[in-house]
Amino acid sequence: MDAVTRIAKTCGSFDEVWSQDGRLSIIYHDEHSYALSFNGRNWSVLDDADEKTSAYLICSAAINYAVERCKNSGLSLEFVHEFLPTERKALMPAELLRVLLDDCGLGIFDACAIVVRCFGNDSAAPEIPWLHGVQPRTANLQAVLRDALKSFGFAVHDAYDEAYRSPPGAVENGSEVKLSIRSFGGVKSAKLCVYADGYSAEYDMQRDGDCFSCNFVPEKPAALWYRFRLCTEGGERRLCVGNDGHFSVLSDTPADGFRLTVYKRGFTTPEWFAGRIMYQIFPDRFGFEDASAGIEYHRALGQTPELHGSISEPVRWQARSFEKDYAPDDFYGGRLRGITKKLPYLKELGVEVIYLNPVFEARSNHRYDTSDYGKIDPILGDEQDYVNLCAEAARLGIGIINDGVFSHTGADSIYFNRYGSYPTLGAYQSTQSQFYPWYDFRHFPDDYRCWWNFRDLPEVNEQNESWQDYIIRSEDSIVRRWLRLGASGWRIDVADELPDEVLSLIRDAAKAEKSDSVIIGEVWEDAVTKNSYGKMRNYALGYSLDSVMNYPFRSAVIDFALGKKTAFELRDFLLGQYHNYPQPMYRCLMNLLGSHDVERLHTALAFDYDVKTLDRSQQAALTLTDEQKLRATRLQRLCAAIQYCVPGVPCLYYGDEECLDGGRDPFNRKPFEPSKTGLHNFYVQLGRIRSLSPALTDGEMRIITPSADIIIILRQTADEEIACVINRSSDYYNIPFNGTPLLGGCDAKLVPPMSVEICKLT
Template identity: 35%
Template sequence: MEASPVYFNSWSQKFRRPFGAVQCGQSVYFSIEVNYKNTLHVMLVAHKDGEPSREQEMFRSSDNPHIYKNKFSTSEPAGLYFYHFRIEFKDDRGVTHTVYYGRAEDDYGGRGFLYNDPSKIRQYQLTGYGFRDPAPDWYCHGVIYHIFVDRFNNGNRNHIIEQPKKNSFIYATEEDDPYYIRDHEGNIVRWDFYGGNLKGVINKLHYLHDLGITVLYLSPIFEASSNHKYNTADFRTIDPMFGDEKTFRKLISRADKLGIHILLDGVFNHVGADSIYFNRFKHYGEGGAFNDKFSPYYDWFSFRHFPDSYDCWWNISDLPAVNKTNERYRKFIYQSEESIVDTWTETGIGGWRLDVADELPDDFIAGIRSAVERHGSAGDKKVLIGEVWEDASNKMAYGKRRHYLEGGMLHGVMNYPFRTMILDLLHGKIDARLAVRLSLTMKSNYPPDAFLANMNNIGTHDTERILTMLSGDLRKLRIAVWLLMTLPGVPCVYYGDEAGVAGGKDPDNRRFFPWGRENRETESFFREAIQARRADANLQAGDYLPFSSGNLFGFIRYGSTAGPTVLVINVTSEEETLVAGHLNDETDSDDLSDVVFSVFNRTVSIKPFDFILAKAVPDKRFGLFNP
């Protein structure tokens, strides 16, 4: 393949510095290599999101006539910039040509592509954030455990179920498979329950502590008719099947003694049709927006035709959407000392995860963040995480660019792109080099604090179980677990994954935890990987530099004085060898290969579906890796 006459690499310090997202007001230094014989102009073409493009001339370097440079200044407010390069040159016949250099055709950053047609250019992204906004250390250095409360553990004597719901059914045994009873339109007509509760969580705190868990993320716990509680009926009441506020405060206290923080799930985009606020079925008296235009909750909702046609989430009539611009609703959720966020944050929780964050306006999220911060202190900082499924740095929702990661709103988001990368790598849908490019694009796009605060997962209550996704292959599961614990971000274990629970799509992915029937082999995968993360500061909050070598995917995590940590993974069914001189570094670094082979010498062989994790000795020769 003929080499391109133009070269730029957005991940290389030689061509763009500093790396990645920058704070507003900071300058970015661009360089590009142009190897035409008669170059006329080299232009940086950039625009701030929503603004016209402007061109800046790039000037020939005094050190190298093929290198052109430019200093680009960012400005407030926070937001995204998009850029490419335009080059004019004359060929040997004196004919003037114009070409363009933009992002590669795979839509990732790094080394780009030369375009002749300006309509085909893929723009590079530069993220400008407002200010550094790190999540608290207890969160970033921790390991999260996601509990779907009804399916985890029943703490009552003889597993008696407290205050079962009317018109619901209780499973005969905790070993039963979950199943929905639906009507002819597909609506769930009988909610199903196993009886897990907050007492059950309290009773298993020592198990979780022994596993290495430091943060519990609870699925919604407020009163609701369903087992999942995403259709809130009363934000001020713990669901009676789960317990009460006294039990919840006991959970917080007991967890705190073990060094475990609690995260609550904040579902503020919609409520249940069966709720105090909407009350479609009159289970809460005669009031509510559905029944009374004079209800204090009526203007929370948007009726197209009162009362039976209204805005709801994803057209699910059981989940009427709330108007988040309504001032009374904002006051109820976060703008007063008696607000929902204030009331429950005051109990001593560590923070919140916001359900469907893309449905919440940026200023609504900022208001929640302010309310959460009112209850924090220097020794007890709070965290706010959002549910976002895509690259949250450039997310568009309802025609608007989202700014929730640019300071003062979300600390981070759920990192579904990393989950997709792990699964695609293990399924052979992408190769090692593409995994490097995907993850470096994420690192480059996200503000650095947000990148390290993302909640990583390999499964949630909204996805198929990881063991099922991997067709029960324990070798692949072991690799997935170690990637979860070693990639940048905060790992979150979905309850039961460590016990070998399988399960397809909802509701099968919400089986009851198999107490006494755990798979000890899969549990050992999690225990060992969690222990490795918690014992290594690099894996908790270190910088990240991935690489590939043929079929091998690897990365370096660095930042501690103990020297870098190196992980190399073989996701194939054949033994693979890492050989000096055959390492692909997408950042054009001078140090990466030297660091890797200072650990492994000249070659290292890795068995099929296996990996090697090792620490490099601190060496001042490798300047990039010295803290």
């Protein structure tokens, strides 16, 4: 980058001038101006100045430049700490206070709060006597700052710092957690306040000088929050969490607390799954073969499936002439044998896990309306085709994850049989049906509980013993049988609809059949704090799930790429998950950027508006200009690099490697025949880099944010350190460390605008 030059000033004296409305103005006398230059890392004084004056000028320039950059980034001054140099000098706190008070017009409390956020426990630095001869106003503010921090009762707690919380992160129940705060002399006593859903408790904190500590032992797994109640010289205060999720803010009233996740002691997740690359396949739209026999099978049942003549035909999204509503029963002929043939292609992408959308017999092409859990849909093949797929995948080191749609069945099924398609006596047909107790009828037979009022998806009563035996508990249950036939785990559809105890039964049954099987929940929010139907769920506490679909990750990464979030906000999100999820689950989080339920990644990145707000006719007509395609492809590279360089399981939705476009269902489910175009080679490269790097698959994570547009993800083991540099800005970025480029996309350590580089540090 080009050198930055600025002017900094010293003064001989100053006057305080108070206006009639109580505003303070500072008038400086005998000012001297000096030119300084910044080379991207260090400031230097260009004019003649003695050592002490130079020390002040360099600090003053750094403070003023940080404030300037903060404002230019469109951020409030609360974020100025993001722009300060890593090395903090002792005279910086008072100089920042001067700038905030005199130049920015802040009040003393707000200015002190920003100083504390910038310098933490070092805010009340020892007085520097020589400063009076260089900048008497800043020298005067040294004492003002110390007195204000004390009188207001400021204190510091950082949930990510072991000096304040040991150990940091989520803990097993029964573990001791030491929580500490440090004050600036104005706190007389302190209490730790712990609370959760339906629970609260307070604990006295022990004082040691200006440090207050409490050893807390959470006995039961729970999503907890905590804050501190302070008795200060100015009255009672609360120390709560700031917007970044870990650093404290002082408040007069109770505000949001710090998070503390307590999970079940001994909770583990499958080691084979953690850190692996996953590929999601919508079975009808991948691996095409002749599916006409399966189509005829469904027609013989009285159903109306339609087989496309070519995969180049658009997906059907409108009702046919004989239909009142659109029915998703158009097929392209994707089959299990076709997927088996594509395994070498997936292996080239570095894939070690395949998540299949439902494969069991159903009326629709998405198959979330299960007709028979015990049978592969004939359009896809048969049971032997499934066994062969699992066996060949296992030979290549790939595990197969089934989609378990257990909260509801199809109305057109052997269990409900609303249309009489099957020879079994269904619940809809008779109260004497063996399946009748599975469902909740308000008025038999037409008024029954169904998923989100879709009458073709009657909900089951998961507490029913015969349903639990059939799906979960018996030796030949659905959960166990398909694991026995070769599956490596289950993705649980709409996990919110299944009670915690039922999810636990599924996990226990799966582990009993195959100890290293993985259970993934469809959860759209933070799994630790998820509340559904008025109840806190225990998804992440070690009872029911090994992993969840990480939709919040998708939102955060795409928002960063589109400029809706800063690098600082993305960092705070990533570190929040890192610290708040139990590590066994965190290492297995399904980090997706696309799926069958959201618009295609490439499409989401192409527009400045939210595609899902368009109706189906508008989405059907949606096309991308060449400029939009170029922008989306460049942004997708940034998103994919983040996805492959953070801990967890990166999940690639079929076709995203070639920038497949499409809005919401059904346009995100187009047929895909690989042609190794688009970003295919880039994803192959990412997969190879990740698979060969212990640091990327299982290393610790640190994050550096040089600016609002640049984020650096560092992954480290004892033997290796990898840096992923994401440059969203319109300028070149100079990589600040030595290393070997692995992507090969930068020249002379410069990362171009809207680009990424992954380096192995040396």
